[in-house]
Amino acid sequence: MEFCDECGSLMRAEGDVWECSQCRNVEAKGSGEFVLTQGQEASEVIDVSDSESGLPTTDARCPDCGNDRAYWYLQQIRAADESETRFFVCTECEHRWREDDH
Ligand SMILES: [Zn+2]
Ligand SMILES: [Zn+2]
Numbered sequence: 001m002e003f004c005d006e007c008g009s010l011m012r013a014e015g016d017v018w019e020c021s022q023c024r025n026v027e028a029k030g031s032g033e034f035v036l037t038q039g040q041e042a043s044e045v046i047d048v049s050d051s052e053s054g055l056p057t058t059d060a061r062c063p064d065c066g067n068d069r070a071y072w073y074l075q076q077i078r079a080a081d082e083s084e085t086r087f088f089v090c091t092e093c094e095h096r097w098r099e100d101d102h
Pocket of ligand 2: 063064067092094095
């Protein structure tokens with residue numbers, strides 16, 4: 001139900017707009033409900049602290065505490081054409097290191 005801003009008469013749906021049956025005033029339907037989606041950027045940083053339990057584990061020796069179990073994940077450091085780097089997170093002390101640091 002929509003009423004004309006000009007004369008107060010009941011408006012009727014006419015395609016994408018409301019049209020006044022009295023004065024032919026036309027108003028857009030659902031104005032102000034459009035949500036711009038431009039500018040949204042997905043975070044490319046993996047927050048390991050939130051998803052550690054979901055990460056796969058592998059045999060990797062922690063350089064910090066000597067534990068031989070670590071979560072691992074792949075992350076691209078720079079440009080998209082560079083290969084991904086494997087990161088490890090110690091299951092014991094949560095120390096993080098890159099695979100190619102050794
Ligand atoms: Zn009207
Ligand atoms: Zn460790």
